[in-house]
Amino acid sequence: MVPETLNAYIGLSAALFALGFLGVLVRRNTLVIFMCLELMLVASTLALVAFSRYNGTMEGNVFVFFILTVAAAEVAVGLAIIVALFRRTQTIRVDRLDTLKR
Amino acid sequence: MDLSLLQHLAAGNTWGAIRPELALGCLALGLLVLDLLFPKRAGGLVACVSLAGQLAVLADVLCHFHSVWLNQDTFNGLLHPSLAGQAMRVFLLLSSILVVLLARVTLAKHPAPRIEFYHIVLVVTAALMLLVQSNHFVMLFLALETVTVGFYILVSYFRTSTASLEAGLKYLILGALSSALLLFGIAILYGVAGNPFLPGHSADAMRYAELAQFLTLNPHNFLASVGIVLVLAGVAFKVGAFPFQIWIPDVYQGAPTPVTAFLAVASKGAGFAVLLGLVLRAFPSYGWLVTPVITAMAVATILFGNLAALTQHNVKRLIGLSGVSHAGFLLLGVAAAPYAPLAVGAIYFYLLAYLIASFTVFGVMAHLAGPEDSDQELEHYAGLAKDHPFLGAVLAIGLGSLAGIPPLAGFMGKFFVFVAAYQAGMHGALVVAIAGVVVSIYYYFGWIKAAYFEAWKAPAAGSVPVPTPVGKLFGLVLGVLALGSIVLGFYPGPLGHWLQW
Numbered sequence: 001m002v003p004e005t006l007n008a009y010i011g012l013s014a015a016l017f018a019l020g021f022l023g024v025l026v027r028r029n030t031l032v033i034f035m036c037l038e039l040m041l042v043a044s045t046l047a048l049v050a051f052s053r054y055n056g057t058m059e060g061n062v063f064v065f066f067i068l069t070v071a072a073a074e075v076a077v078g079l080a081i082i083v084a085l086f087r088r089t090q091t092i093r094v095d096r097l098d099t100l101k102r
Numbered sequence: 103m104d105l106s107l108l109q110h111l112a113a114g115n116t117w118g119a120i121r122p123e124l125a126l127g128c129l130a131l132g133l134l135v136l137d138l139l140f141p142k143r144a145g146g147l148v149a150c151v152s153l154a155g156q157l158a159v160l161a162d163v164l165c166h167f168h169s170v171w172l173n174q175d176t177f178n179g180l181l182h183p184s185l186a187g188q189a190m191r192v193f194l195l196l197s198s199i200l201v202v203l204l205a206r207v208t209l210a211k212h213p214a215p216r217i218e219f220y221h222i223v224l225v226v227t228a229a230l231m232l233l234v235q236s237n238h239f240v241m242l243f244l245a246l247e248t249v250t251v252g253f254y255i256l257v258s259y260f261r262t263s264t265a266s267l268e269a270g271l272k273y274l275i276l277g278a279l280s281s282a283l284l285l286f287g288i289a290i291l292y293g294v295a296g297n298p299f300l301p302g303h304s305a306d307a308m309r310y311a312e313l314a315q316f317l318t319l320n321p322h323n324f325l326a327s328v329g330i331v332l333v334l335a336g337v338a339f340k341v342g343a344f345p346f347q348i349w350i351p352d353v354y355q356g357a358p359t360p361v362t363a364f365l366a367v368a369s370k371g372a373g374f375a376v377l378l379g380l381v382l383r384a385f386p387s388y389g390w391l392v393t394p395v396i397t398a399m400a401v402a403t404i405l406f407g408n409l410a411a412l413t414q415h416n417v418k419r420l421i422g423l424s425g426v427s428h429a430g431f432l433l434l435g436v437a438a439a440p441y442a443p444l445a446v447g448a449i450y451f452y453l454l455a456y457l458i459a460s461f462t463v464f465g466v467m468a469h470l471a472g473p474e475d476s477d478q479e480l481e482h483y484a485g486l487a488k489d490h491p492f493l494g495a496v497l498a499i500g501l502g503s504l505a506g507i508p509p510l511a512g513f514m515g516k517f518f519v520f521v522a523a524y525q526a527g528m529h530g531a532l533v534v535a536i537a538g539v540v541v542s543i544y545y546y547f548g549w550i551k552a553a554y555f556e557a558w559k560a561p562a563a564g565s566v567p568v569p570t571p572v573g574k575l576f577g578l579v580l581g582v583l584a585l586g587s588i589v590l591g592f593y594p595g596p597l598g599h600w601l602q603w
Contacts, residue, residue: 010293017286024279033275040282044289051293057305060292063240067285070247074281077254078274084258085267097271099264100352100476 001054009050016043030082030092034075041071114178119171122159122191123228129155130224137217149206152220153199156227160195163188175237179309182237182383189450190234190375193457197368198227200461203579204360207468207570208475212358214260223364226252230368234375237383239288239308242376246284246340249372250277253365257357265476269356276339276349284336290329294320310384318387327391333380334395341373343433344402347426351410354422355476362418363464366425371453374432378446381436389440396437401531403430404538411545417467417478420545421460424504427538428456434535435519438526445522452515455503455590459512462500462583465576466493472567480549482566485557490569492577494553496584503587505546506539511590518594 016039023036045064052060086092117124132155133148140147171183201223209216229248236242254277258270288308294300295307295316302319304312317326339346354362385392407427414420432449439445470486470493471478487494503512516539523532552559572580 013289017282020282021279024275030271030275037275037278037282040279041285044282044285047286047289047293051289051296055293055296055298055303055307057296057307059240059296059306059308060289063243063292063308066240066244070244070251073251074247074254074274074278077251078278081254081258081267081270081274084261085264085271088262088264088267094271094275097268099268100272100355 001050003054006050006054010047013043013047013050016040016046028093028095030094033094034078034082038071038075041067111178114176116171116176119169119176119181119183120232122163122195123231125155125159125162126224126228126231129159130221130228133217133221133224148217148220149202152202152224156195156199156202156224160192160199163191163195179306179311180238180241181232181235182310183235186375186378186446186450187235190372191231193371193450193453194227194230194234194368197364197371197457197461198223200457200465200579201360201364201368203576204363204461204464204468205358207465207573207576208359208471211471211473211570212260212475213262219256219259222252222255226256226364227368230372234372234379236376236379237310239292243281243285243288246376247281249369250281250340253277253361253369256361256364257353259358259361260475263356263474263476265356265474266358267356269353269476272349272356273353280336280339280346283332283339287329287332287334287336290325290332294323294325294329310379313384314386317385321387321390327388330385330388330391331395334377334392337373337377337380338399341370341377341429341432342403342426343399343429344406344426347403347406347429350422350426351414351419354425355416355418358475359418359464359468359471359478362422363461366421366464367457367460370425370429371457374436374449374453377433377436378439378449381439382446386440393437393440396433397528397531400430400433400437401534403427403433404535405430408538408541408545412541414545415480416476417480417483417549418476420480420549421463421467424542424545425460427542428504430538431516431519431535434523434528434531437531438519438522438528441527442522442525444518444525448515448518448522451594452519455511455515455587458583458586458590459500459503459510462496462580462587463504465580465583466497466500469493469570469572469576470567480552481559483549483552484559486553486569488557490572492572492580493569496580497553498550499584499587501546501550503591505543507543509588509591511587511594514591514594 020036020039024033027033045067048060048064167188173184175182226249229245233245236245254274257273258267260266292307295304295313297303302316304316306312342350404427407423411420411423435445435449503510506513506516
């Protein structure tokens with residue numbers, strides 16, 4: 001891989017990461033926030049794979065499998081919490097969840 | 103396929119080195135089996151088996167404290183057993199044992215299922231123990247995520263309580279955000295340190311030692327700096343340092359009391375062990391970046407934690423925000439660690455004193471909590487010392503130690519950390535820290551005042567939850583913890599000596 005290609009991949013990865021980060025901060029719907037979190041994980045994954053190919057070491061590729069597993073576990077628990085919360089409060093908008101004092 | 107490589111890798115897997123973690127994992131599975139075999143009376147049985155098992159593991163760790171694998175990499179560099187790691191193992195086991203004891207009190211007031219709680223506590227403890235010994239970023243990330251996902255479940259454990267679920271959701275969103283920051287930082291460090299066009303590039307760039315070597319040869323690499331800052335931000339979130347402390351009050355208030363204690367002590371303690379490992383072993387040559395960042399974070403954390411705690415009326419939020427300020431004091435020690443040899447021992451002493459004092463206070467909180475666990479106000483403590491002298495006395499000792507009143511252990515912890523910071527020449531930060539201690543005495547004494555001098559304020563009977571009677575075992579534990587605060591304060595000598603490495 002030539003440096004220009006690496007730059008393109010890392011640029012894309014950074015853009016996706018920034019998009020996800022802003023989404024978490026700005027959006028109010030829990031499910032959209034959750035998707036933005038996944039976007040951030042995927043952006044890191046892309047960076048790892050690109051670096052792994054460029055550096056010629058396999059570690060980054062192997063790490064990606066672990067990250068996918070972790071992300072799956074996180075989603076499973078997260079969606080369970082969201083469903084349980086929706087059953088009690090009938091809303092998943094973070095600005096309406098204010099039982100706890102601010 | 104090259105079998106000799108696989109054989110070489112397998113030979114590096116010294117399973118004996120992680121015996122305590124394996125035992126905890128097996129114990130966790132055993133609890134589930136126990137529930138299947140005796141579904142009727144598993145509730146009390148499981149807690150006892152879990153306690154006995156953890157005590158056995160603790161005895162094993164203490165008996166083999168200077169184990170044969172100390173200071174050599176195991177699992178091909180994934181783990182690095184050290185004396186600090188052994189001390190943290192003891193610390194984490196102590197806190198998980200105390201969490202199980204607290205859970206027996208709190209879970210008795212709720213209809214929530216029992217078994218899973220004890221199961222997840224054990225899994226999280228095992229992951230924390232691996233986390234504090236990690237020597238490789240893959241290990242760090244995976245152990246941290248196991249801990250975090252376990253905590254998502256524990257925080258939202260009372261699923262009939264909106265407060266608990268809401269706290270779980272907030273912890274989930276902000277925890278996942280911080281994990282993503284950490285991961286992106288790891289990816290950048292891996293990419294930079296493995297770049298074949300840079301001097302000292304490494305084939306195994308995620309290992310601390312090789313990364314440190316690369317960083318020494320490239321002392322001002324911009325991308326590496328970005329990666330380091332992102333990694334530090336991810337860990338700072340877990341310990342609740344400013345500006346990543348926003349989750350603390352809400353999550354601490356909503357989580358069940360034993361989980362709040364677990365988060366406040368075990369998760370935070372492990373976070374500091376990780377931070378020390380990173381600062382001392384992975385990023386030693388980037389002191390020009392790491393030291394100012396951590397010092398600034400420490401100062402801001404002390405200021406924010408203490409000032410925000412002043413206005414709180416809910417004791418869970420109060421202890422959360424005061425925990426933020428404790429994180430600030432500990433960060434001061436971390437910032438001093440590369441320059442003052444005293445600092446590492448001081449941090450571990452501080453953590454031990456913090457564990458003892460916190461669990462004393464949480465023990466009292468668990469007994470005073472009503473059926474709605476998030477609703478624990480300062481007013482509920484009015485007249486406590488008159489009606490329940492033992493709980494009142496224990497609470498005063500615990501809070502006094504947290505505030506840092508001279509003869510108690512908390513004072514010695516703060517004193518050692520401040521001396522280390524002074525040796526490292528951080529005079530400005532030290533002034534802020536001492537001012538912070540003074541402020542903290544004000545709100546801790548507000549709590550003690552409520553328990554001792556405001557009996558006339560006590561609301562009419564029935565409007566506040568009645569404290570649970572203290573069981574024999576728990577009374578003993580509370581007494582030992584309170585005594586521990588006093589003894590460690592008067593005589594920190596052997597421990598301070600023991601913690602020198």
